[in-house]
Amino acid sequence: MRISTAVLRRSEFAEQRWANGLGVTREIAVDRTPDAAHHAQNAAPFRWRLSMADLAAPGGPFSMLHGIDRSLTLLEGTGVTLAVDGAAPVALEINSPFAFPGDVKTDCNVGSATGRDLNAMWDRSRCTASVNVVTxxxxxxxxxxxxxxxxxxxxDEASLAISGNDSGADCIPTLLAKEDAMRMDVDSVGKDAAGSATRSLQVLSGTVYVAFFCAE
Structure with missing residues (x-):
């Protein structure tokens, strides 16, 4: 089974204004495949999206995105809280993913002058996702x-390899500088006799944010 890889450098991430106009996001990757099952006005704006954003005090409301689920991982900053759908604010911890629906009222408070986060977002009707931070x-x-x-x-940097990849990419570790990304497109993972996946991402050095997007 084949897993193709590509390195995405932080310097190449496309900058985009937030939907609410209050900040800028650096888009790492996005799948804008149209949702044929819904009319345009009711469709989610993408199948999945991964991005990095800078935070600035005092914070403010998040954009509401119809049909989207989110996972936010704080990378830098202190005193950052999210109040989701009228619930009590939740204090975010560094490198600890926090999942919440993207189409409910969400307010962000930033206690420090600045901060930074990673955002995974996906259309819940067409995709599922999982996010982890590993060392x-x-x-x-x-x-x-x-x-x-x-x-x-x-x-500062991380070294990665893929085990059991038929492309042979697992033979050559990939070195990423801080906030660089590696994209892995999976043709098919395959299962062993026990039904477990037969491919894995080997984190050889560093601390790494890992996100999987899976078709429904």
Whole structure:
């Protein structure tokens, strides 16, 4: 089974204004495949999206995105809280993903002058996702149903390899500088006799953010 890879450099991430006009996001990757099952006015704006954003005090309301689920991981900053759908504010911890629906009222408060986060977002009707932050040495199995995965280096640099990849890419570790990303497109992961995935991402050094997007 084949997993193709590509390195995405932080310097190449496309900058985009937030939908509410209050900030700027650096888009790492996005799948804008149209949703044929819904009319344009009711469709989510993408199948999945991964991005990095800078935060600034005092914060403010998040854009509401119809049909979208989100996972936000704080990379830098202190005193950052999210109040989701009228609930009490939740204090975010560094490198600890926080999942919430993207189509409810969400207010962000930033206690420090600045901060930074990673955002995974996906159309809940067409996709599922999982997000983790891991530190070397460790291995992360690809979900059997995964279609695309990303690894983002959070420390100064990270070294990654893929085990059991028919493309032979597992023979050559990939080195990422801080906040560079590696995209992994999965043709098929495959299962062993016990039904477990037979491919894994090997984190050889560094701390890495890992996101899997899986088609429904």
């Amino acid at each position: 070397a040495p460790t291995a992360v199995d690809f979900p059997v149903e995964s279609a695309v995965a990303f690894a983002v280096a959070l420390a």
